[in-house]
Amino acid sequence: MKHGTVGRHSKAIHGGNDPAAHRGAVSVPIYQSSTFAFPSAEEGAARFLGESRGLIYTRLGNPTTQALETCVAELEGGCGAVGAATGMGAVSTVFWGLLQQGDQVVSTRPLYGPSGVMLERRLSRFGVTTTFVNASEPGALAAAVHPGTRLVYIETPANPTVDLVDIATAAEAAHGAGALLVVDNTFAGPYLQRPIEWGADIVLHSMTKSLNGHADVVAGIVVARDTAVMQTLREAAIAYGTTMDPHQAWLVLRGIRTLGMRVERAQSNAQALAGWLEQHPAVEWVRYPGLPSHPQHELALRQMDGPGSIIAFELRGGVEAGRRLMNGVRFITLAVSLGGVETLIEHPASMTHKGVGEAEQRTQGITAGLVRLAVGCEDPEDLRADLDQALAGI
Numbered sequence: 194m195k196h197g198t199v200g201r202h203s204k205a206i207h208g209g210n211d212p213a214a215h216r217g218a219v220s221v222p223i224y225q226s227s228t229f230a231f232p233s234a235e236e237g238a239a240r241f242l243g244e245s246r247g248l249i250y251t252r253l254g255n256p257t258t259q260a261l262e263t264c265v266a267e268l269e270g271g272c273g274a275v276g277a278a279t280g281m282g283a284v285s286t287v288f289w290g291l292l293q294q295g296d297q298v299v300s301t302r303p304l305y306g307p308s309g310v311m312l313e314r315r316l317s318r319f320g321v322t323t324t325f326v327n328a329s330e331p332g333a334l335a336a337a338v339h340p341g342t343r344l345v346y347i348e349t350p351a352n353p354t355v356d357l358v359d360i361a362t363a364a365e366a367a368h369g370a371g372a373l374l375v376v377d378n379t380f381a382g383p384y385l386q387r388p389i390e391w392g393a394d395i396v397l398h399s400m401t402k403s404l405n406g407h408a409d410v411v412a413g414i415v416v417a418r419d420t421a422v423m424q425t426l427r428e429a430a431i432a433y434g435t436t437m438d439p440h441q442a443w444l445v446l447r448g449i450r451t452l453g454m455r456v457e458r459a460q461s462n463a464q465a466l467a468g469w470l471e472q473h474p475a476v477e478w479v480r481y482p483g484l485p486s487h488p489q490h491e492l493a494l495r496q497m498d499g500p501g502s503i504i505a506f507e508l509r510g511g512v513e514a515g516r517r518l519m520n521g522v523r524f525i526t527l528a529v530s531l532g533g534v535e536t537l538i539e540h541p542a543s544m545t546h547k548g549v550g551e552a553e554q555r556t557q558g559i560t561a562g563l564v565r566l567a568v569g570c571e572d573p574e575d576l577r578a579d580l581d582q583a584l585a586g587i
């Protein structure tokens with residue numbers, strides 16, 4: 194069933210679900226089977242030839258995983274999607290599926306730590322070079338793209354500084370050189386931002402974050418705008434074995450049904466907390482796309498349906514104050530990850546972005562005292578009270 198014209202909540206709730214195809218089951222069943230029986234030798238051969246669309250083997254396709262793929266493809270406005278075992282599995286599917294020796298990638302910084310490390314230290318071993326440009330610097334991306342560029346790889350909002358990249362401008366630069374634009378849409382998610390509408394060719398997610406939203410599964414997905422690219426990516430996922438398990442897919446499907454409600458709630462909490470933090474005497478600065486003080490606030494209003502739930506901020510007391518704050522919170526949890534119903538706090542310079550290296554952290558704006566707050570769905574007054582008592586203790 195296609196839901197192309199319905200709203201975002203309806204897509205999240207009904208996407209990929211067809212009770213008639215599953216004996217009336219309203220929740221898509223978990224097809225916990227590695228392989229599928231063929232009714233005849235002829236039919237088995239036809240499925241392998243692609244002449245028949247029946248099921249073969251779970252790495253090649255599974256009904257539970259397919260339901261999730263359809264749901265996310267509809268939310269993003271893509272032609273299809275392929276699930277991955279982790280978010281990094283989704284990143285790998287794109288890189289290993291589309292790049293070859295001699296290709297250049299142009300990417301923005303900051304980036305999710307391991308994605309940058311993969312480009313810089315792993316793909317470089319196979320003759321792929323990457324040019325990194327500053328995410329928020331207008332024109333830098335277009336200047337770095339040339340006819341040897343195969344992919345332009347961006348993340349917006351970027352992790353952990355919440356800098357934005359103008360997707361439409363990036364798409365124009367990529368397409369001008371015959372390259373594809375890939376967007377890691379993990380931070381915003383399809384409820385708040387659909388990069389394909391702005392010209393992106395491929396969108397990927399760590400579904401570990403807001404798509405699942407309950408901090409109980411790791412998973413990823415890749416969505417493509419058109420069928421030829423989708424086919425290449427699906428074949429790569431199957432060949433490299435980055436595909437996901439049906440039980441994992443079911444957990445994400447269960448989480449995704451409440452995507453809109455969770456995102457709305459976390460976002461309204463984040464907006465209130467960001468405004469409050471900005472006024473707090475212990476806080477040096479706050480970076481949140483929903484605040485007029487964000488240097489790209491205008492872009493956020495244009496490109497996103499809302500500023501999301503991640504706040505970056507720095508305390509006047511720098512690293513030491515940040516450490517006391519993280520040790521002082523009671524209710525808010527000191528842990529990496531984001532997009533869940535629970536509020537998490539972490540220190541990028543020593544945790545998620547440790548692998549980036551100190552000098553590089555500075556050029557990317559990841560200051561030593563930067564604290565990342567991934568706001569969840571608790572009562573806003575409880576979150577504020579917890580931060581208030583922890584800030585009083587520094």
Ligand SMILES: *Cc1c(COP(=O)(O)O)cnc(C)c1O
Binds near residue numbers: 282348352398399
């Ligand atoms: C978490 C994350 C990833 C990696 O996802 P995993 O599920 O941990 O493999 C990639 N990109 C972004 C922006 C992330 O936040």
